[in-house]
Amino acid sequence: MKDKLLQTTVEDIGSRNSIAKFYPFTSSDENYKKKFSYDEVIGEFFSYISSTHLTAYDYEKLKNNCINKFQDALNSSDATSLLETIYLKEEKININSLLLYQTYKGSEKSKDISKIFNELADRSFLNINMDSNVNFLEKIIIDELKNHVKENNIPESTSSYLEFLQPLFNKDLQFISSNKHYFVKNIEAFFELYLFIYCAQLALNLKPNENALSNTEAKELYFVLKYETVSKERKHVFEQGYEYLYEKSKYIFPYFSLLSALAQSLATEDLRLYELYEKFEDTQENVEAFDYFHKIYREAKELNNDEKVFKSKDLTESLNALLDSSYEQFRPSYPNRFRALTKYLNVFKRHIAQPFTKSAGRNGTVLSFDQDTIILLTNISIGESKQLRFQELLKEFKKRGVFFDSKSQNELLNLYERVGNIERKSDSGDAVYVKTTI
Structure with a gap:
């Protein structure tokens, strides 16, 4: 496969960026x-x-x-x-x-x-x-x-990519x-x-680069309940919440447009970034092939190569440099592409994140679920089990990338008490069971 990389031309890659698979939105959706x-x-x-x-x-x-x-x-x-x-x-x-x-x-x-x-x-x-x-x-x-x-x-x-x-x-x-x-x-x-x-x-599975080049897994992302009052002391809510997610979302378009270029060069329609290690051994020949592709990629995207040295010590260094270049072209110093990335981010806010956010006043925006979404998530997480210990239910949430800090966990218990789908079998926290409402 390295020969296909070595045969890639500037014309093959082109100056335009697009996503072929795994993400459904484009910059035009902002309108x-x-x-x-x-x-x-x-x-x-x-x-x-x-x-x-x-x-x-x-x-x-x-x-x-x-x-x-x-x-x-x-x-x-x-x-x-x-x-x-x-x-x-x-x-x-x-x-x-x-x-x-x-x-x-x-x-x-x-x-x-x-x-x-x-x-x-x-x-x-x-x-x-x-x-x-x-x-x-x-x-x-x-x-x-x-x-x-x-x-x-x-x-x-x-x-799926995930x-x-x-x-x-x-x-x-x-x-x-x-x-x-x-x-x-x-x-x-x-x-x-x-x-x-x-x-x-x-x-969350694209940045940092070691995530993009590793098999995907559920990453921590913290939510609150819609009606909660949220103070700045809620460390996880702010450090691994909305702003954290927004910062990571900046890499979807650059990295997936690179993935599309790689898939085209390798003549495959089904490629993921984390599969590159599976398809290419860490040999000098493969490192040189990716370094060559990187050089052609930068030329196609009209990035400065004057002082760039395309000689990586191993495959990881070569792939990391390529990923960094894919994002570099969208920095403010390239106004047209920066505007395109800004549109992608606006689409992410409006079409994806907005239904699951709330304002925390001067503290900014946090990720949140309303009562109906909490009950839906609870029901599908319990599933055929009919009921789960509360701590086991939280583990099921985490499998789906949904995390709650201790204060929100208490609010969840209060919600379940009001709904009437909770059963306490002893005073021990481990003996609190949550039942499906279906």
Whole structure:
């Protein structure tokens, strides 16, 4: 593979930067308050995991077919009229079926975001019933819709960049889907939460450089409850919270644009930074190949090479220098690229972080969860266990990259007391159990 690096030209890399995989947003997304719909994202995702898609249909014809079948089933024009009002009003189908999400035609942005979830999904594991627990009248509508469902042999997506998150996402999704009413009510919140967790952990697994070149794992990120008063003495909340995450997010675009350039040179569509050590031994020949690529990369990005020496002592030094150059081109001394990076950061704030932040007044911004998100996170973390010791529940949170300091842990216990899903089996803290609310 080193020969491919040595054959790379300035023209191959080019001066433009773009991300090919693993991150769904671009700088142009800054211009939109919300350029995507979670309904569309979920519809695209369910098309992927079910290998089906809903073809175009004539709404009026479908509606008339349903009304005729209502009439046959009930033999009452008054009842049929009522059902039309309930289920088929204003060119909408109003039933609790996951199949309905496939009626939303996804924008390009919604499709890009769906790909992140497709990469997390294990289609061989997930078994989600699209229309469970419907009454016979709703089934009439579903059966009409199913006349327009076609097989869609979507190829298996590559695995996620964050491989540690895959089994958690699949387990959580399968569990929450087991209660249809709760699932339909919380499905958008579930995908919004996981999009945040994915993007946040992506950022934390890229910087410092040793993270980017190591297998991914859940990194510490601290949250508070929405209604908490937060003082500056909360060390973890401020030192490993919002500002910390924002600082790390600066490296997503530079490092992933470099990854795209490397993948193109190596003629592969499926490459991760932490796989470079697996694919290249630490030999002098490989070090020289990466040093050569680094030199060509800097020329392509119009970075100053006058006093640059491309002679690394080992592979780690060579890769670290390359990563540093990928970020260097976005410093303020390169105004156009600096503005592009600023747009990426604004998108990260608006589309990813904003739903999970709160103002701490003069102390700045902190990461936070409201009560509904806490209960959702609690339920999926407990899962099939029905209940967990509080300390075990905190460990489950940490697996998903969610950490709470001791004050927030006390607030969590107070919340669970109010909700009524806590059981104290003794005065010992280890004997406090939290139950699922599903």
